[in-house]
Amino acid sequence: MNKIRGVEHKSHVRYALEAQYWRHVELFPNKRLLPENVIVKLKEIVMFAQAENITSETCLAPFASDEVASMLGLVDSLMSSANEEREHSVWIVARFTRLFCNAKFVNFCGQPGARLDVDQSIYGKSNALPTWILHFMKFTLFGSFDVQNKAIHRIWVDELVVQPRWKNFIDRLTTEWNGYTIYSTVMLAVDISFLAVQPVQNQMSATLLAYLSTLCVLGSLVVSLVLAGQVNHNRRRSAEDVASFMVGMSRSMLGLESLALILCLPFALLIWAMVFFAVALSVVIFRTADVVAILIASPVWFAILCLATWLVLAANDIHVSRVSQLRPWVVEHLFGVIHNQV
Numbered sequence: 073m074n075k076i077r078g079v080e081h082k083s084h085v086r087y088a089l090e091a092q093y094w095r096h097v098e099l100f101p102n103k104r105l106l107p108e109n110v111i112v113k114l115k116e117i118v119m120f121a122q123a124e125n126i127t128s129e130t131c132l133a134p135f136a137s138d139e140v141a142s143m144l145g146l147v148d149s150l151m152s153s154a155n156e157e158r159e160h161s162v163w164i165v166a167r168f169t170r171l172f173c174n175a176k177f178v179n180f181c182g183q184p185g186a187r188l189d190v191d192q193s194i195y196g197k198s199n200a201l202p203t204w205i206l207h208f209m210k211f212t213l214f215g216s217f218d219v220q221n222k223a224i225h226r227i228w229v230d231e232l233v234v235q236p237r238w239k240n241f242i243d244r245l246t247t248e249w250n251g252y253t254i255y256s257t258v259m260l261a262v263d264i265s266f267l268a269v270q271p272v273q274n275q276m277s278a279t280l281l282a283y284l285s286t287l288c289v290l291g292s293l294v295v296s297l298v299l300a301g302q303v304n305h306n307r308r309r310s311a312e313d314v315a316s317f318m319v320g321m322s323r324s325m326l327g328l329e330s331l332a333l334i335l336c337l338p339f340a341l342l343i344w345a346m347v348f349f350a351v352a353l354s355v356v357i358f359r360t361a362d363v364v365a366i367l368i369a370s371p372v373w374f375a376i377l378c379l380a381t382w383l384v385l386a387a388n389d390i391h392v393s394r395v396s397q398l399r400p401w402v403v404e405h406l407f408g409v410i411h412n413q414v
Contacts, residue, residue, distance in 0.1 A: 076178055077195065078185070087177035094170035101162035108154035114165055115147045117172050130189035134175045136236040143168060178232055190234050191226045209333065214343050214384055216336035217329075224332050245335065249296045252338040256293040259345055263289060266349070271360045278359075281352035288345035296338040 079085060097104065121133035122140045133140060146164060153161035179187040180194060187194055210218045227237040263286040272278050326333065357369055 078180075081183060084177070084180060084183050087173050087181060091170050091173040091177060094166045094173060098163055098166035098170060101159040101166060103157060104159070104162050105155060105157055106150070106153050106162050106165060108151075110165060110169075111147065111150050111154055114150075114169055114172075115144070118144050118147050118168070121172075128189075130191055131236075132175065132179055132187065132190050134171060134235060136239070139236075187229075190237070191229055193230050195230055206329070209329075211384075213333075213336050213340040216339045216343075217332055220335045221329060221332035224328055224335075228328065246300060249300045249338055252292060252296045252342055253300075256289050256296065256338075256342055256345075259342065259349070260286065260289045260293065263345070263349060266352070269356075271356055272352070275356055275359060278352045278355040281348045281355065285345045285348035285352065288341045288348060292338045292341035292345065295334075295341065299335070299338065 079088075118140060121131070121135065122137065122144060124131045124133055125135075125137040125140055135143065147168070150161050150164065176182075185194055206218075206221075223241055227234045227241050263282055266272055267279065267282050267286075272282065354373060357373075358366060361369065
């Protein structure tokens with residue numbers, strides 16, 4: 073709570089005091105009656121959290137939908153302990169109420185600048201890197217940097233960890249990296265086999281490109297394995313540990329963008345490996361094949377190049393409906409980059 077800035081009104085401080093009170097009750101639940109109205113109020117809060125989880129993708133509840141459903145079942149069972157001294161029931165109510173009070177406090181509940189969505193920043197967002205560097209990384213990393221950067225900022229808002237999103241984020245990364253590991257292994261075998269072909273050995277440029285492809289594949293494979301191991305460890309971390317890790321990353325030279333850069337490396341290196349391999353294969357085709365083979369392969373090669381380029385441009389939010397619009401777009405962005413540098 074001491075990291076929350078902008079606390080000015082008593083109606084806001086009230087939630088912090090309530091959270092501290094329920095923390096005290098949580099530590100000392102003995103010899104306490106459990107009023108029925110407290111249970112009813114907690115049940116309504118849990119029901120509201122479940123309804124928000126069902127109807128909104130940006131739910132502010134600090135729990136996932138399945139967790140809230142389990143909590144609702146526990147709260148229903150607490151009605152039998154109303155107006156009685158049952159320390160375990162008191163502890164359950166105190167723990168749940170404290171967590172929800174804390175969520176109200178950090179989200180500025182009832183205040184003019186309240187957070188209405190889980191990924192909404194109260195204090196505003198700032199980039200640690202210049203815009204032109206972000207655009208350059210977004211383009212050279214085939215849009216994966218932008219995807220990871222947005223995902224990180226959705227789970228780390230105002231130096232607060234959104235725990236349900238963090239778990240989903242970790243699970244998604246694990247699935248993706250397992251797939252990249254398989255693709256990298258296959259691509260590595262393809263590169264090694266390609267280097268063993270006699271025409272490739274006679275083409276220095278093709279050999280060099282195949283070497284670059286192999287190095288990128290190895291980089292993607294190693295990074296995927298290392299990150300997968302780290303993610304399996306991070307999955308078991310508590311919210312406080314995750315917050316400490318994110319604070320450390322945000323204070324690095326590149327800020328949180330450094331974490332996004334690390335996470336997008338397996339995909340980006342794998343794509344670059346495929347690009348280098350495609351260029352090496354093209355060199356072999358156009359330098360060793362006869363005229364008929366070149367005439368047949370050229371249209372197919374050009375069509376695939378156009379489709380791949382179109383996909384990369386679309387992934388980077390570059391949409392050109394007509395060729396005549398390409399030149400103004402290039403001039404505008406070029407002058408924008410120069411202006412930012414100046």
